Amino acid sequence: MREDLQQELITIVGSEAVLTDPGDCWPYGYDNSRxxxxxxxxxxxTRHAQIREIVAxxxxxxxxxxxxxxxxGTTGATVPDRGGIILSLERMDRILEIDPANRIARVEPGVTNQALQQALQPYGFFWPPDPTSAAICTVGGNLAYNSAGPRAVKYNTPRENTLGLQAVTGAGTEIRTGVITTKGVVGYDLTRLLIGSEGTLAIITEAVLKLTPLPEAKTTFRATYRDMHAAARAVSAIMAQPITPCALEFMDGASLNMVRSYSDLELPDTVGALLMVEVDGPAHGLTxxxxxxxxxxxxxxxxxxEVANSEQEVDQLWRTRKALSPALRNIAPKKINEDVVVPVSRIPDLISGLAQLSHEYDIQIVNFGHAGNGNIHVNLLTDPDDPEKMARAHECLGRTFDLVLQLGGTLSGEHGVGLEKRDFxxxxxxxxxxxxxxAIRQQFDPLGILNPGKMLPESHT
Structure with missing residues (x-):
């Protein structure tokens, strides 16, 4: 890095907040996409004003x-593949305000999801998005990807649980979007536009989050089925009745076979699919x-x-799901992990189609995910050291996306696009x-400095 540029950065944030040595910068060049x-x-x-000056x-x-x-993130959205400067927001981690009377919280983007939930709990509230990585991931990352997690089936995604934002556009303009009330229709909805934009339009420096009261009670049960078609019928039936579960997760036959092989769980061989379901609400009437x-x-x-009657039994029921990730690591050195979404009624067609692709390309495919909204994590297990197998896996991935679109689905539910899905x-x-x-992107970021090359394929006009 040129010395004059380094000095300008130090003038803005201080010498302790700038890394230029390649060894120090190295860990900030990757994400969970590898x-x-x-x-x-x-x-x-650490402050909004600093971000404004850095963008300028x-x-x-x-x-x-x-x-x-x-x-x-798993899509390469924060990987600096075209060089440049990484702006880390992890030190902007203050919870600025918790307002129980109006059911809102104001936070900076570096607050972790778990830290926020822990701060809200004494007030009797929570913020609904709950990604699997909640202990580590930040609210800013949740907003950048619109990452939700299992609770989205009942409580929706960050877009529905965020009222307003403060941000700096790629042009260096400071903006505020949205409201601090639960209703408001003045102007265009730039809040929802920025959420899920993966840092390509503006950098979020503060968010006003809509809070939800903690449920009085929750109960969990596990249902096993002969095959995925039966489980999908159950998902449709559950979602068609008035009580919406707060979690409705599924594992297909390939997932269960893997769990049987790499854990001591006792699941009969007749089980071809499994649902994990949680129901919450007022204690009175939960039964x-x-x-x-x-x-x-x-x-x-x-x-x-099988219904759990204690916290210990809840943990035992969830052991099946928790055993899956270690099993995937034991089976293959690399997994291509996608998070496609199809209409709930088309889940069986997706699983059947994936089984055919698995056979055709000789690629093991394991499926699990958020069945209540059709958000399926499709895992293609492969070997990065085998060029021929990797080529088959990527061709299979393209066919997977074609299948999803034929079923009326979308290519990503919560992982985002980044580099991994941009070309699809x-x-x-x-x-x-x-x-x-x-055109919208250019309006926000005329010189294209914010996260270039991510999310949208190149424009040819």
Whole structure:
């Protein structure tokens, strides 16, 4: 890095907040996609004004600027593949306000999801998004990807649980979007536009989050089925009745076979699919709610329904799901992990189609995920040291995306696009709409400094 640029960054944030040594910068060049590129520098901001000045500097110098939280994303969206500066927001970790009377919290982007939930609990509230990486991932990352987790089936995604934002656009303009009330229709909804934009339009420096009261009680049950078709019928039946579960997860036959092989769980060989279901709400009436959901789950092909009666039993029921990730690591050195979404009624068609692709390409495919909203984590197990197998896996991935779109689905539910899915986006979005998106991006970031090359395929006009 040029010495004058380094000095300008130090003037903005201080010498302790700028890294330029390649060894120090190295860890900030990757995310959970396992892609890696070395940034020119890493800068740690702690205030909104600093971010405004950093963006202005990068505009003057025409240097790429990539905002980053904890790096738990899986799509390469924070990898500086075109060089530039990593702007780490992990030190902007203050909870600025908790307002129980109005059910809102104001936070900076570096607050971890778990720290926020722990701070809200004494007030009797929670913020609904709950990604698997909640202990590590930041609220800013949740907003950048619109990452939700299992609770989205009942409580929706960050877009529905965020009221307003403070941000700095790629042009260096400071903006505020949204409201602090639960209703408001003045102007365009820029809040929802920025959420899920992966840092390509603006850098979020503060968020007003909509809070939800903690439920009085919760109960969990596990249902096993003869095959995925039976489990999918149960999902449709559960979602068609008035009581919406707060979690409705599934594992297919390939997942269960893997768990049987790498854990001591006792699941009969007749089980071909499994649902994990949680129901929450007022303590009074929870028994009736549980009964309604379990009755809906008793479709043709059900083998067993097991309800947990204690926290220990809840943990035991979830052991099946928790055993899956270690099993995947034991089976293959690499997994291509996608998070496609299809209409709930088309889940069986997706699973059947994936089984055919698995056979055709000789690639093991393991499926699990958030069945209540059709968000399926499709895992293609492969070997990065085998070029021929990797080539088959990537061709299989393309066919997987084609299948999802044929079923009326979308290529990503919560992992985002980044680099991993960028070149498939034009299969889902037609040219006119993509051009409008490029125009919006240029309006926010005329010189294209924010996270260049991510999310949208290159424009050819």
């Amino acid at each position: 892609r890696h590129a070395l940034p020119q520098a890493v800068v740690f901001a 500097l990068c505009n003057r110098r025409q240097i790429p600027l990539i905002a980053r939280g904890k790096g738990t 009736e709610s549980l009964q309604a959901v379990t009755e809906a789950a008793r479709v043709e092909g059900v083998i067993d329904i 986006v034009d299969r889902e979005i037609e040219p006119a709409t993509l051009q409008l998106m490029h």
